[in-house]
Amino acid sequence: MSDITASAYVRQDLLTERPAPVKTTGFIGLVRTRLLNSPTNILITIVSALLLWFTIVPSVKFLFVDAVWTGTDRTACLTENGACWPYIQAKLPQLIYGFYPEAERWRVNLTFALAAVLLVPMLVPRLPAKAINASLFFFAFPVVAFFLLHGGGISGFGLSWTAGLLQLFDDSIIGAGQVLLNLSKTSAIAPLLWVLGSLIVLVGKAIYWLIFPLTWLRDQLEASGQSVWTDFAITTAVVSLIAFALGGGVRAGWRPLAWSLATFAAIAIVIKLMGLDHGGLSVVQTRLWGGLLVTLVVSVAGIVTSLPIGIALALGRRSSIPLIRIFSIAFIEFWRGVPLITVLFFATYMLPLFLPGNFTVDGLVRALIGIALFTGAYQAENVRGGLAAIPRGQGEAAAALGLSWWKTTSLIVLPQALRHVIPNLVNSFISLFKDTSLVSIVALFDLLGSLRASFADPKWSAPSTLFTGFAFAGIIYFLFCFGMSRYSLFVEHRLNAHRRN
Amino acid sequence: MSDPIVKITGLNKWYGDFHVLRDIDLEVRKGERIVICGPSGSGKSTLIRCINALEEFQEGEIVVDGIELGPNLKHIDAVRREVGMVFQSFNLFPHLTVLDNCTLAPIWVRNIPKRDAEATAMKFLERVKIPHQANKFPGQMSGGQQQRVAIARALTMNPKVMLFDEPTSALDPEMVKEVLDTMVDLAEEGMTMLVVTHEMGFAREVANRVVFMDAGQIIEANTPNEFFASPQHARTKLFLSQILR
Numbered sequence: 001m002s003d004i005t006a007s008a009y010v011r012q013d014l015l016t017e018r019p020a021p022v023k024t025t026g027f028i029g030l031v032r033t034r035l036l037n038s039p040t041n042i043l044i045t046i047v048s049a050l051l052l053w054f055t056i057v058p059s060v061k062f063l064f065v066d067a068v069w070t071g072t073d074r075t076a077c078l079t080e081n082g083a084c085w086p087y088i089q090a091k092l093p094q095l096i097y098g099f100y101p102e103a104e105r106w107r108v109n110l111t112f113a114l115a116a117v118l119l120v121p122m123l124v125p126r127l128p129a130k131a132i133n134a135s136l137f138f139f140a141f142p143v144v145a146f147f148l149l150h151g152g153g154i155s156g157f158g159l160s161w162t163a164g165l166l167q168l169f170d171d172s173i174i175g176a177g178q179v180l181l182n183l184s185k186t187s188a189i190a191p192l193l194w195v196l197g198s199l200i201v202l203v204g205k206a207i208y209w210l211i212f213p214l215t216w217l218r219d220q221l222e223a224s225g226q227s228v229w230t231d232f233a234i235t236t237a238v239v240s241l242i243a244f245a246l247g248g249g250v251r252a253g254w255r256p257l258a259w260s261l262a263t264f265a266a267i268a269i270v271i272k273l274m275g276l277d278h279g280g281l282s283v284v285q286t287r288l289w290g291g292l293l294v295t296l297v298v299s300v301a302g303i304v305t306s307l308p309i310g311i312a313l314a315l316g317r318r319s320s321i322p323l324i325r326i327f328s329i330a331f332i333e334f335w336r337g338v339p340l341i342t343v344l345f346f347a348t349y350m351l352p353l354f355l356p357g358n359f360t361v362d363g364l365v366r367a368l369i370g371i372a373l374f375t376g377a378y379q380a381e382n383v384r385g386g387l388a389a390i391p392r393g394q395g396e397a398a399a400a401l402g403l404s405w406w407k408t409t410s411l412i413v414l415p416q417a418l419r420h421v422i423p424n425l426v427n428s429f430i431s432l433f434k435d436t437s438l439v440s441i442v443a444l445f446d447l448l449g450s451l452r453a454s455f456a457d458p459k460w461s462a463p464s465t466l467f468t469g470f471a472f473a474g475i476i477y478f479l480f481c482f483g484m485s486r487y488s489l490f491v492e493h494r495l496n497a498h499r500r501n
Numbered sequence: 502m503s504d505p506i507v508k509i510t511g512l513n514k515w516y517g518d519f520h521v522l523r524d525i526d527l528e529v530r531k532g533e534r535i536v537i538c539g540p541s542g543s544g545k546s547t548l549i550r551c552i553n554a555l556e557e558f559q560e561g562e563i564v565v566d567g568i569e570l571g572p573n574l575k576h577i578d579a580v581r582r583e584v585g586m587v588f589q590s591f592n593l594f595p596h597l598t599v600l601d602n603c604t605l606a607p608i609w610v611r612n613i614p615k616r617d618a619e620a621t622a623m624k625f626l627e628r629v630k631i632p633h634q635a636n637k638f639p640g641q642m643s644g645g646q647q648q649r650v651a652i653a654r655a656l657t658m659n660p661k662v663m664l665f666d667e668p669t670s671a672l673d674p675e676m677v678k679e680v681l682d683t684m685v686d687l688a689e690e691g692m693t694m695l696v697v698t699h700e701m702g703f704a705r706e707v708a709n710r711v712v713f714m715d716a717g718q719i720i721e722a723n724t725p726n727e728f729f730a731s732p733q734h735a736r737t738k739l740f741l742s743q744i745l746r
Binding site: 394401402403416419495 | 651
């Protein structure tokens with residue numbers, strides 16, 4: 001018993017604060033406690049220091065100390081062992097614009113400027129009007145950028161496009177019916193094919209008469225001369241009325257109506273400014289595009305389109321509807337199982353063989369679609385990882401509150417899932433950015449392709465141009481990738497505020 | 502006696518081959534507080550999860566406030582809007598603040614303007630006595646506070662029935678009391694409640710009826726006084742002797 005009472009203890013006076021015993025803070029503290037605190041660490045420190053010495057010193061020497069800074073051709077760079085910067089200076093336009101005509105390069109600059117003006121405010125969280133900013137960047141900017149970079153105008157608007165699309169659809173139905181009818185002349189199951197073919201042609205004919213008013217109106221508009229603006233007015237009226245009706249009609253529909261009219265007014269201003277109604281800017285074929293322009297177009301388009309594709313596929317893969325699930329799994333596994341080079345070759349050289357006769361897709365767009373689908377499959381698996389990390393209770397709680405599947409997914413599950421996988425998503429974006437250099441094998445000259453093309457110039461043929469060129473390309477790629485990486489860390493930190501106590 | 506607000510008839514449910522709920526018949530009248538107790542695995546959680554269609558069932562019928570919920574689960578959303586639920590593990594949305602947790606459903610399900618939804622949410626947060634924490638994230642609060650937010654969140658939808666699935670089982674003893682006090686307040690205001698719990702003190706104090714379940718069936722149902730004083734079935738006696746010492 002006495003043992004237990006003896007262990008009782010009450011402190012009489014509190015201890016005062018004392019300074020730390022040895023220096024454990026600051027630079028000296030770091031050296032003492034982290035770098036030289038044990039024989040192994042001393043060894044590692046020495047080896048690392050040597051490694052840094054042998055890599056950084058020669059690089060600095062090549063890039064700056066021994067470098068040639070001025071000159072007009074290869075003779076300047078023949079004598080020194082350092083980087084040949086005048087070569088980069090002379091080739092810079094080619095590295096940025098490729099073969100884009102010199103007189104039209106202001107269009108590329110304007111596109112870059114527009115992108116920067118829209119992107120920077122979107123990335124800084126403190127700035128207001130995120131919704132308008134994002135919709136401008138994701139919907140308006142691509143269209144404007146297309147007409148700026150590619151040029152050309154429009155000959156109609158919503159009405160003509162709808163009519164054209166429906167007609168194409170109808171033509172392909174009738175075409176398929178005709179094929180079956182032709183087959184039925186030789187096949188063993190002729191009657192069946194004939195019935196099926198006739199039926200399809202009949203349906204096609206029915207659709208033809210169904211959309212006849214639309215196509216007739218389109219033809220009338222085209223004959224009238226002022227087709228773009230008349231079409232534009234009709235489209236504005238129809239879309240605004242639909243927005244008004246869906247928004248709640250007379251009771252609450254005035255806001256959607258105002259938004260719709262404002263959007264169309266903005267579109268009208270853009271059409272007028274760029275002269276799209278009478279031909280627009282002169283057309284620059286995509287095969288003339290090159291350099292950083294192609295790299296950025298491909299990577300930005302790939303990044304922006306692959307994430308929605310990935311999210312849709314990831315949700316599809318977890319769907320309880322077998323058809324959607326099987327499709328998603330097959331799609332993901334197919335694209336993941338094929339090398340990107342194969343995808344690009346397929347998209348560029350084989351896809352045109354499968355498309356119907358007069359239907360052509362631009363070479364750059366084909367590569368873009370290939371890259372977007374390829375990255376989309378990878379993003380799907382990233383997103384699926386995030387979805388798997390969300391406890392079942394989250395969905396149940398949302399369902400118990402009466403939220404539908406769509407609202408539960410978009411408000412509760414996806415926001416949490418995506419936060420979990422930001423590093424993986426950005427990882428895929430960075431690898432997409434670097435993989436864009438593969439488009440050079442399908443005759444598109446991206447930054448790296450333009451660089452390699454520039455090596456062929458005898459005017460600048462010197463021993464150091466090769467190293468200088470690759471060093472420059474490396475720096476450019478690094479700047480973009482490092483920027484994405486840092487920004488993703490910032491976003492991660494900001495969005496995970498709820499996980500810090 | 503008013504009409505039953507929840508009416509369960511001939512409810513049968515299987516997990517694969519396992520018969521979890523067997524011929525359950527239960528009527529809950531408006532304003533009635535029912536405590537469901539029983540050993541673990543007896544199907545009590547499954548039963549109340551059937552009421553708002555978090556679980557599907559194979560046979561029988563559940564009618565909530567005149568809305569019929571058959572085995573094909575057609576009127577899920579209509580029923581869920583009328584039934585609030587509080588979970589054992591709180592299930593607050595960790596990426597939203599407390600206030601956003603409470604306004605989410607009113608805004609997105611009932612289409613209430615944000616400002617009105619926030620005013621209502623603050624009213625309910627005051628009722629569970631945590632209005633000053635409205636802008637915190639759930640992860641920054643204690644378990645008891647989180648569970649009270651979960652109750653407030655369910656109340657913002659103005660449910661006609663509240664389901665509690667072991668609301669205090671994941672809490673420290675000190676926090677159990679604050680949550681139970683909130684539930685007692687709610688009962689005194691006349692809310693219809695179905696509570697799965699092991700808190701027999703709560704059952705004695707608040708319940709109109711105690712339902713004892715074992716092996717997927719209702720063994721005994723009675724007023725708390727009768728239930729605790731003179732249990733009839735042998736299984737009930739055994740259960741009570743084990744938990745009340």
